[in-house]
Amino acid sequence: MREFALIRAETADAAIAALTAHPNARLIAGGTNLVDLMKEGVETPTHLIDINGLGGLDDVQARGNGGLMIGALASNSAVAWHSDVQVRFPMMSEAILAGATTQLRNMATMGGNLLQKNRCFYYANHAARCNKRAPGSGCDAMDGVNRMCAVLGTSDHCIAAHPSDVCVALRALDAVVHVTGVNGHRAIDFADFHKRPGDTPHVEFELAHDELILGIEVPGLPFAANSTYLKLRDRTSYAFALVSIAAALKLEGDTVDDVRLAVGSVGTVPWRSADAEDAMRGAPATAETFAKAADIFFEGAIPRAGNGFKIELAKRAIVRVMETLKERAI
Ligand SMILES: Cc1cc2nc3c(=O)[nH]c(=O)nc-3n(C[C@H](O)[C@H](O)[C@H](O)COP(=O)(O)OP(=O)(O)OC[C@H]3O[C@@H](n4cnc5c(N)ncnc54)[C@H](O)[C@@H]3O)c2cc1C
Numbered sequence: 001m002r003e004f005a006l007i008r009a010e011t012a013d014a015a016i017a018a019l020t021a022h023p024n025a026r027l028i029a030g031g032t033n034l035v036d037l038m039k040e041g042v043e044t045p046t047h048l049i050d051i052n053g054l055g056g057l058d059d060v061q062a063r064g065n066g067g068l069m070i071g072a073l074a075s076n077s078a079v080a081w082h083s084d085v086q087v088r089f090p091m092m093s094e095a096i097l098a099g100a101t102t103q104l105r106n107m108a109t110m111g112g113n114l115l116q117k118n119r120c121f122y123y124a125n126h127a128a129r130c131n132k133r134a135p136g137s138g139c140d141a142m143d144g145v146n147r148m149c150a151v152l153g154t155s156d157h158c159i160a161a162h163p164s165d166v167c168v169a170l171r172a173l174d175a176v177v178h179v180t181g182v183n184g185h186r187a188i189d190f191a192d193f194h195k196r197p198g199d200t201p202h203v204e205f206e207l208a209h210d211e212l213i214l215g216i217e218v219p220g221l222p223f224a225a226n227s228t229y230l231k232l233r234d235r236t237s238y239a240f241a242l243v244s245i246a247a248a249l250k251l252e253g254d255t256v257d258d259v260r261l262a263v264g265s266v267g268t269v270p271w272r273s274a275d276a277e278d279a280m281r282g283a284p285a286t287a288e289t290f291a292k293a294a295d296i297f298f299e300g301a302i303p304r305a306g307n308g309f310k311i312e313l314a315k316r317a318i319v320r321v322m323e324t325l326k327e328r329a330i
Helices: 012-021 032-041 075-081 085-086 090-097 102-107 110-114 165-174 274-280 287-297 309-329
Strands: 005-008 027-029 049-050 060-062 068-071 176-181 184-189 212-218 227-232 243-252 255-264
Touching: 012 027, 012 110, 012 176, 012 212, 027 032, 060 085, 068 085, 075 085, 075 090, 075 102, 075 110, 075 227, 085 243, 090 165, 090 227, 090 243, 110 165, 110 212, 165 227, 165 243, 165 255, 227 309, 243 309, 255 274, 255 309, 274 287, 287 309
Parallel strands: 005 049, 027 049
Antiparallel strands: 060 068, 068 212, 176 184, 176 212, 227 243, 243 255
16 A cells, blocks of 8 residues: 555545645545555555544434435444434335445445445456546456446446445435535535446546535435335345345335336446336336336346346346335235
């Protein structure tokens, strides 16, 4: 690991000032992703700005409209076990608890989770070409080991899948990311926060260098009480998803009244399809309806040699999850 200076920021303004003063500085929260990347030489900051001393950003506040405001420094564990999260948004709690390990979840923060880097086999491998790590170098995943890679939202420059679990739930729930920086506060729709690779795979987030995340707002959604998260992976613990499903379902009799559906680890960003949801709304809540929506979800998917199985796996997982939610809704 290279030498770096440590700055302890006590306020958001101090953190922003330090970021502005040091173009190659990084904020550090739980450190569970950043420190690994520093050890691997992928991240080489000159300064680390420790934001753990910022007050008031580590809790979960229930909002009167049934929503939540989650502080950026709230630990993944604190959010997963918060009673309002468990009751109002079980998909979010289940998604967090499906990730990493207890020790990691105790350290990892929600802000850091949103900004975690991808787990493509080639990203931290300096012997390989990777347009995210070294822009313009090429992408060895295209014709290489791409079993974990994305089939949706890819480009000719990058096929890395987005790895987070809770971001899939947050995408389904239309969360909003609140940030602050030199130019003041911004509220960013979750759909816009993670960027598809396009021609610039190294530009991953809608966040300027001088900005920091303050919190994540989850709008009230009463039927999210009937929601769940299914994570399919190579082993049942301590593994990133091959495919994951975050869904919520509201029935009116035997008909789908409303639905949310996002799929993880199949897209370069947490993926949602308005067309797939629209195909279910107003339709009979049957396996046929869910299977049709799953087909629509993956229209336009581009499989590579090693990851085509994800499409069929995810389609079947969508039907299974929707059937589960249907049983619970009755
Ligand atoms: C072995 C292992 C297994 C894992 N398994 C899973 C898994 O199954 N599912 C899953 O979803 N995740 C998994 N993770 C990822 C884990 O959830 C993330 O590492 C963690 O959430 C990052 O949070 P952190 O606070 O430690 O971030 P840090 O490592 O401190 O920071 C990560 C990035 O976010 C930036 N940052 C942090 N906070 C802010 C802020 N408030 N504003 C602006 N920038 C900020 C940092 O500058 C850095 O770039 C795993 C991690 C490890 C190490």
